[in-house]
Amino acid sequence: GAGGRGDPAGARRLSAAAGRRRRAAKEQPVPKAGSKIRQASDALCPHLEALAEAVRAEIPELSETARFVKFPQSKWPQQWDPELQGDYDRAMELAQSSSAQSTALARRACALTLPFARAFRAAYTRMGLVSFDGLLLKARDLVRGHPEVREELKHRYAAFLVDEFQDTDPLQGELLLFLAEAPGGKAGRWDEVLLGPGRLFIVGDPKQSIYRFRGADIAAYQGFTGHVLRGGKTVSCDLKSNFRSHAGLIGPVNHVFSQLMRLKAGSQPEYKPIAADEGRRTPAGPSVELVCVGPAQDGAKRPDAPTTQRTEAGWVAGWIAGHCSAPGRAVLGGASRSPLAGEGGGPGSTRGFRFKDVAVLMRTSSSLAFLLDAFKVQGIPYVVEMEKLFYGAQEVVDLLNLLRALDDPHDALAFTGLLRSPLMALPDADVYRLARAGALSYMKDPPRELGAAPRRRLLAVYAVLRRLRARVGRVPLGEFVAAVLDETPLLEAAARAYHGQQTVSNLLKFSRMAAAAADERGLTLKEFIAVVKSDMRESRSEGESPLADEHLDAVRIMSIHKSKGLEFPVVFVLNLSGSSGRGSEAPASLTDWQSAKTGLRLKRARAADSAMIELEMREAERRQDEAVRLLYVA
Numbered sequence: 001g002a003g004g005r006g007d008p009a010g011a012r013r014l015s016a017a018a019g020r021r022r023r024a025a026k027e028q029p030v031p032k033a034g035s036k037i038r039q040a041s042d043a044l045c046p047h048l049e050a051l052a053e054a055v056r057a058e059i060p061e062l063s064e065t066a067r068f069v070k071f072p073q074s075k076w077p078q079q080w081d082p083e084l085q086g087d088y089d090r091a092m093e094l095a096q097s098s099s100a101q102s103t104a105l106a107r108r109a110c111a112l113t114l115p116f117a118r119a120f121r122a123a124y125t126r127m128g129l130v131s132f133d134g135l136l137l138k139a140r141d142l143v144r145g146h147p148e149v150r151e152e153l154k155h156r157y158a159a160f161l162v163d164e165f166q167d168t169d170p171l172q173g174e175l176l177l178f179l180a181e182a183p184g185g186k187a188g189r190w191d192e193v194l195l196g197p198g199r200l201f202i203v204g205d206p207k208q209s210i211y212r213f214r215g216a217d218i219a220a221y222q223g224f225t226g227h228v229l230r231g232g233k234t235v236s237c238d239l240k241s242n243f244r245s246h247a248g249l250i251g252p253v254n255h256v257f258s259q260l261m262r263l264k265a266g267s268q269p270e271y272k273p274i275a276a277d278e279g280r281r282t283p284a285g286p287s288v289e290l291v292c293v294g295p296a297q298d299g300a301k302r303p304d305a306p307t308t309q310r311t312e313a314g315w316v317a318g319w320i321a322g323h324c325s326a327p328g329r330a331v332l333g334g335a336s337r338s339p340l341a342g343e344g345g346g347p348g349s350t351r352g353f354r355f356k357d358v359a360v361l362m363r364t365s366s367s368l369a370f371l372l373d374a375f376k377v378q379g380i381p382y383v384v385e386m387e388k389l390f391y392g393a394q395e396v397v398d399l400l401n402l403l404r405a406l407d408d409p410h411d412a413l414a415f416t417g418l419l420r421s422p423l424m425a426l427p428d429a430d431v432y433r434l435a436r437a438g439a440l441s442y443m444k445d446p447p448r449e450l451g452a453a454p455r456r457r458l459l460a461v462y463a464v465l466r467r468l469r470a471r472v473g474r475v476p477l478g479e480f481v482a483a484v485l486d487e488t489p490l491l492e493a494a495a496r497a498y499h500g501q502q503t504v505s506n507l508l509k510f511s512r513m514a515a516a517a518a519d520e521r522g523l524t525l526k527e528f529i530a531v532v533k534s535d536m537r538e539s540r541s542e543g544e545s546p547l548a549d550e551h552l553d554a555v556r557i558m559s560i561h562k563s564k565g566l567e568f569p570v571v572f573v574l575n576l577s578g579s580s581g582r583g584s585e586a587p588a589s590l591t592d593w594q595s596a597k598t599g600l601r602l603k604r605a606r607a608a609d610s611a612m613i614e615l616e617m618r619e620a621e622r623r624q625d626e627a628v629r630l631l632y633v634a
Contacts, residue, residue: 010597010611011056017091018048024088028080036072037080043071044091050100051610059111060104069099090617098613106600106609136171143178147186153179158199165204165225169215170593173224176200191227200228203239206269207261210561210630212622219266219594240275244567247276248287253632260628266594268625291315309367309575310374316360316572317374323570324353326381326553355381359556359568361634367575371557381500381554385562391536395494395503398423399510400532402484405442406469407525412440422493424461430454442466464488477525478515485511560634573634590615 025041047069054060071092076085124130130138143150160180162168168176174190181187182196202225209218228234242250254273263270276282293308295301303311360371368384375382390396398421404414412435419426419434426434430450434440437447442462446455464487471480485491485507495503517523523531556568586608591598592615599612608616 006058007055007597007611011052014048014052014055014610017087018045018052020087021045021048021091024081024084028077028084031077031080035077036074037077040072040074040092041088043069044095047071047095047099048091051095051098051103054100054103054107055610057104060100060107062104062108063101069095071096093617094610094613097616098608098610102607103609105605105607106602106612109602109605110600133171136169136175140171140175140178143175144188144190150178150181150186151183154181154183154196159201160199161201161203163203165202166206166209166218166221167211167214167216168204168221168224170217170220171215173220177224177227191223193227195228195231195234197233202228207257207271207629208564208633209269210564210626210633212626217593218269218622218625222266222269223594238272240272241277242274243277243280245276246280246282246287248282250274250276252288257628257632261632264625267622268628305578306370308577310370312574313367313370313374316371316574317378317380319572320355320358320375320380320555321378324355324358324380324555326355353570354553355555356553357569358572359558359563359566359570360572360574361558361560361563362574363560363578363630364575365559366578368557371574375555382557383552383554385556385558390506390509391532393498393503393506395490395498395507396510398494399484399490399507400529402488402490403481403525404529406465406472406484407529409441409443409469415440415442421490422497423488423490424458425493426454426458442469461488472525476515477518477523477528478511480525481511481514560630564633571634573631576631586616590619592618 021041022045025038031037076082076088143153157179160176162176177190177193177195177200178187180195180200181193182199185194185196187193204221204225206218206221209216209221212218229236245253258271258273261268261271291312293303293311295303362368362371372382372384397417401414401417401421402423404411405418408414416431416435418424419431419440420428433450434446437449438444439446442465445462446458448455450458468480468484468487471483475483491504491507494507497503514528517528517531560573586601586603588603589598589600590612597611597615599609599615601608601612
């Protein structure tokens with residue numbers, strides 16, 4: 001219904017919901033005294049009817065009625081049919097979050113922006129630009145709308161084999177089905193395609209569909225596989241054997257997820273148990289251990305999130321310190337024992353685990369700082385392999401401050417950061433003295449009251465910075481940044497102060513990024529700094545430089561998404577009580593491939609159309625279902 005087009009089907013659904021509410025209220029017995037359920041139902045029905053009219057209209061009229069309505073609050077009566085409660089709760093949530101006025105405001109705002117959107121798209125196309133989603137859309141439209149092109153491509157490719165099909169987004173799936181169509185077919189829709197014999201082979205595990213944020217859609221997976229199987233000529237095989245895990249782990253996984261993962265159309269697949277390799281030995285003792293953080297004593301308050309995360313991190317670090325060792329070093333004694341040490345590990349064992357045998361998986365990076373602090377206390381080597389951390393790494397911030405200062409010697413903020421970095425390691429009191437003397441620039445000699453030793457150290461670094469400053473704009477960007485790392489002791493100083501090899505790897509990656517920005521886009525130092533600062537603000541998912549090869553003996557810390565497909569002898573899944581952090585801010589729009597519906601939200605006006613409210617409710621349910629699959633992957 002976006003952009004001034006009415007949505008008759010949506011209006012019919014809203015009217016039907018109002019009708020069901022009226023009938024249900026009449027058919028149920030009289031509730032107990034004091035219940036306001038009938039008043040709530042009586043107020044709900046006309047609200048839904050008015051909303052249906054706004055949804056049905058081409059361009060709804062704005063009115064003076066209240067945008068949001070407060071309905072009487074009442075619990076569902078015990079004597080009423082419990083099967084009707086879900087329908088009532090959904091209708092009430094929709095009514096409380098949307099109204100005819102709110103829908104009209106969002107729809108009319110969309111109609112006003114459509115001319116700009118069309119002009120922008122036309123200009124974008126004239127410039128020869130296309131987004132990644134645009135590539136998929138245009139490719140799908142090409143094969144769908146031009147049978148002659150589709151026929152040529154079908155003759156070019158005899159068969160398609162697609163792995164990880166559960167990660168396919170809807171446009172990719174449609175494109176695949178059109179290309180796998182039988183020769184001579186001219187279906188206008190993907191669900192009308194007749195597949196050619198032997199042209200399509202797909203492998204996928206819907207239980208591991210965890211990339212919704214990248215466009216993967218379990219509803220699309222169910223739709224595509226359902227269509228492929230409906231013809232009756234498709235061979236379907238369930239691959240149940242697991243060659244990675246022993247029965248001690250597979251048993252609890254099957255027990256838990258057969259209860260958590262239930263078939264739900266468009267949102268959750270049916271759980272199919274997996275079987276462990278019969279030839280693999282199961283170690284003695286339990287293979288899964290659940291460690292919970294609770295109050296320090298009975299009756300005390302539950303710990304808050306930071307306390308819980310700090311406690312978990314300390315326990316994990318203690319376990320690793322007590323059960324792991326580097327080659328040639330004895331396993332530490334005195335740490336808490338765990339039944340998980342059964343397979344050759346633990347204090348007093350002849351082997352113990354290596355640090356590289358251990359992975360710590362996290363849903364988000366919110367508790368990462370506590371974990372790293374605990375690892376540093378225990379002297380545990382580690383590598384962080386999580387997204388969105390590269391630009392936040394202190395060594396990257398230090399290098400950026402150095403480049404900013406070289407680009408602009410009067411950038412006092414960047415120079416202050418540089419003074420406090422390992423390159424100069426100036427105490428805050430001395431930084432304050434420089435500021436009082438008006439000397440927050442390497443172009444000015446530090447004042448004598450700073451003291452002889454720190455002044456000598458600063459003058460040595462200042463001399464290098466002045467030489468580098470003279471080359472800004474005179475040499476290519478990549479060559480300049482490489483010279484900065486080569487001629488200053490930043491690499492060595494940062495490696496000692498921070499995370500060793502990972503720190504060096506990150507700084508070298510930053511240097512490569514600068515070279516690529518110059519070679520591919522012709523950026524100057526100032527332009528490159530602006531791009532990096534913009535990416536920092538937008539928290540671009542630039543992963544840390546890959547360092548963790550199998551020869552590096554260090555604990556791997558990574559997101560659950562990044563761990564998919566890997567295996568480790570010991571795995572910790574940290575901060576399970578934390579929220580995902582995704583979807584905390586309502587998006588301006590949502591589109592549902594299955595229903596071809598788009599919803600709109602005006603954040604500042606606190607208005608959204610009814611389609612947006614419905615899609616947000618559905619999205620919340622799908623996110624919760626995906627969280628179950630994410631735990632399964634871990």
